[in-house]
Amino acid sequence: GQQVMQIPQYQHVQEGEDFTTYCNSSTTLSNIQWYKQRPGGHPVFLIQLVKSGEVKKQKRLTFQFGEAKKNSSLHITATQTTDVGTYFCAGPLTGANSKLTFGKGITLSVRP
Amino acid sequence: DVKVTQSSRYLVKRTGEKVFLECVQDMDHENMFWYRQDPGLGLRLIYFSYDVKMKEKGDIPEGYSVSREKKERFSLILESASTNQTSMYLCASSFSYAASENNEQFFGPGTRLTVL
Numbered sequence: 001g002q003q004v005m006q007i008p009q010y011q012h013v014q015e016g017e018d019f020t021t022y023c024n025s026s027t028t029l030s031n032i033q034w035y036k037q038r039p040g041g042h043p044v045f046l047i048q049l050v051k052s053g054e055v056k057k058q059k060r061l062t063f064q065f066g067e068a069k070k071n072s073s074l075h076i077t078a079t080q081t082t083d084v085g086t087y088f089c090a091g092p093l094t095g096a097n098s099k100l101t102f103g104k105g106i107t108l109s110v111r112p
Numbered sequence: 113d114v115k116v117t118q119s120s121r122y123l124v125k126r127t128g129e130k131v132f133l134e135c136v137q138d139m140d141h142e143n144m145f146w147y148r149q150d151p152g153l154g155l156r157l158i159y160f161s162y163d164v165k166m167k168e169k170g171d172i173p174e175g176y177s178v179s180r181e182k183k184e185r186f187s188l189i190l191e192s193a194s195t196n197q198t199s200m201y202l203c204a205s206s207f208s209y210a211a212s213e214n215n216e217q218f219f220g221p222g223t224r225l226t227v228l
Binding site for chain 1: 152204214218222
């Protein structure tokens with residue numbers, strides 16, 4: 001079936017290292033969103049990408065939407081312990097007018 | 113400040129009990145959602161509603177029902193709770209439909225349900 005995929009599910013980095021994760025869809029997306037869930041918390045919206053090839057930055061976080069609008073990336077420069085959490089991507093799959101399909105998320109841990 | 117609230121943070125019920133989880137949003141959003149979150153499985157959509165008294169099945173509706181009598185309130189009902197429904201339940205709302213811009217979802221704090 002139609003899916004939004006995030007692999008791997010866990011990644012561990014040393015504080016100060018860069019981190020990149022990817023999100024892939026089985027179909028073309030009209031937009032893609034990223035959420036962050038801190039340990040013990042709930043998902044919080046980070047950003048939405050709409051245009052093909054779009055790049056948006058939030059401080060040390062850089063988000064990109066692929067040219068074919070089927071994949072996206074999140075890059076964190078010089079990770080900090082505050083970046084710890086699970087990052088989800090989500091997109092509306094074909095025919096899904098009111099709902100998002102979430103990837104399984106990637107849980108990032110940062111060694112101080 | 114936008115807000116989605118859920119009736120309980122923690123809930124313990126017995127197998128076979130009827131369970132009600134309540135969610136209220138104060139943003140006048142059209143769309144509301146119920147997800148469950150389990151380790152390694154991410155967020156899975158149970159049901160959603162795009163208008164009062166309207167509901168649509170999500171990916172895992174079996175064993176659940178919902179009610180939306182008022183725009184701000186969306187209830188999840190477990191008709192006869194079972195141990196495999198032990199999970200974290202998250203409610204969310206959004207202003208517009210998923211394919212549009214500015215359709216971010218706002219999540220509640222979650223209810224951790226344990227069924228014994």
